Amino acid sequence: MLKNTAGQKIGSQMITAADGTAFAGEVTVYICGDAGTQALGSVGSGVCVHEGNGYHTYAPDQAETNYALIAFTFIGSGAIPATVQVFTQIAQQTGDSFGRLGAAVGASISADIAAVKAQTVAIEADTDIIDDGTSGLVKIASDVAAILVDTNELQTDDIPGTLATIAGYLDTEIAAIVAAVITNAAGVDIAADIIALKAETALIVADTNELQVDDTPVALTAISTKIGNILIALVNKMIITESNGNTEQFNDVDGSLGSILAAFSSDGTYTTRKRMVI
Numbered sequence: 001m002l003k004n005t006a007g008q009k010i011g012s013q014m015i016t017a018a019d020g021t022a023f024a025g026e027v028t029v030y031i032c033g034d035a036g037t038q039a040l041g042s043v044g045s046g047v048c049v050h051e052g053n054g055y056h057t058y059a060p061d062q063a064e065t066n067y068a069l070i071a072f073t074f075i076g077s078g079a080i081p082a083t084v085q086v087f088t089q090i091a092q093q094t095g096d097s098f099g100r101l102g103a104a105v106g107a108s109i110s111a112d113i114a115a116v117k118a119q120t121v122a123i124e125a126d127t128d129i130i131d132d133g134t135s136g137l138v139k140i141a142s143d144v145a146a147i148l149v150d151t152n153e154l155q156t157d158d159i160p161g162t163l164a165t166i167a168g169y170l171d172t173e174i175a176a177i178v179a180a181v182i183t184n185a186a187g188v189d190i191a192a193d194i195i196a197l198k199a200e201t202a203l204i205v206a207d208t209n210e211l212q213v214d215d216t217p218v219a220l221t222a223i224s225t226k227i228g229n230i231l232i233a234l235v236n237k238m239i240i241t242e243s244n245g246n247t248e249q250f251n252d253v254d255g256s257l258g259s260i261l262a263a264f265s266s267d268g269t270y271t272t273r274k275r276m277v278i
Contacts, residue, residue, distance in 0.1 A: 003088035004066040011048075011057035012074040012082040022054025023079035029058045030075070033067030048074065 001008055014023035028046040032038040040046040041058055048056040056074060064070070065088060073083040106112050187193050 001065060001070065001086045001088050002091045003068070004062060005091055006062035006065070007059075008065060009057050009059055010072050010084060010086065011051065011055055012072070012084050014054045014056055014074060014076055014079045014082060016054075017078055017080050023076055024050055024054060025076050025078060027056040027074050027076040027079065030073045031060065031064050032071040032073070033064070034069055036067075038071075038073065 001010065014027055015021070016023045027048040027050070029041045029048055030038045030046065031041055041060065042064060043059055043061055046058070048058045050056050058072065058074075067088060069085065069087055071083055071085045073081060075081045104112050106115060185193050187196060
């Protein structure tokens with residue numbers, strides 16, 4: 001019997017218990033799969049078909065055949081019970097196997113298998129490197145061991161102490177920067193000092209810009225004129241004493257300071273009367 005397959009039949013010869021003749025009465029079947037619990041057949045409440053001369057058959061459904069060992073027990077009122085045991089098997093493959101294999105990639109399935117074998121040899125050569133001790137797992141294990149030694153050294157180094165030293169150095173440097181930028185500042189901090197200096201510089205620029213637009217030559221000319229007027233006022237009060245003892249007071253008329261000086265000879269005597277205007 002095929003395993004897990006519908007459309008099959010199972011039968012048994014039934015004998016009358018009283019006289020040993022063929023039993024033609026109603027027969028039902030009970031099914032026990034893989035030594036499990038026996039149960040009445042599910043098809044037609046287990047009622048079998050009398051094929052004649054005491055031979056009765058039953059058509060199990062697919063689920064009732066899904067066991068490795070199946071025991072079909074046939075019983076009938078007045079008949080001797082009969083049990084038929086069967087070992088099931090997988091349904092045989094039918095049809096052309098080449099269709100199931102599919103089309104060959106190469107010239108044939110054999111050629112494809114040969115190609116796979118060649119690739120397998122290449123893979124084997126590559127995987128052999130894993131255990132060659134030079135570049136495989138042995139070498140990796142050696143490198144890992146060396147790394148482990150290095151990391152063990154890191155565990156024994158006084159890293160916390162080193163970090164504490166660095167932190168102390170940073171604290172000292174930061175304190176010095178704070179002192180330079182804030183503590184030693186004239187204002188709130190260096191930035192405030194720079195802002196104040198910038199404001200004063202702007203005032204200086206404004207003043208120097210005024211100097212650039214002022215008419216300095218005109219101003220100097222006005223100052224010269226005022227000084228000349230002062231000299232005129234002074235000269236108008238001058239009294240020159242001549243060599244003969246005469247005196248004369250100069251007025252604001254044509255002439256200049258140079259004219260006055262030229263009025264005397266080199267020996268200091270007055271020669272020509274000059275007038276002075278500044």
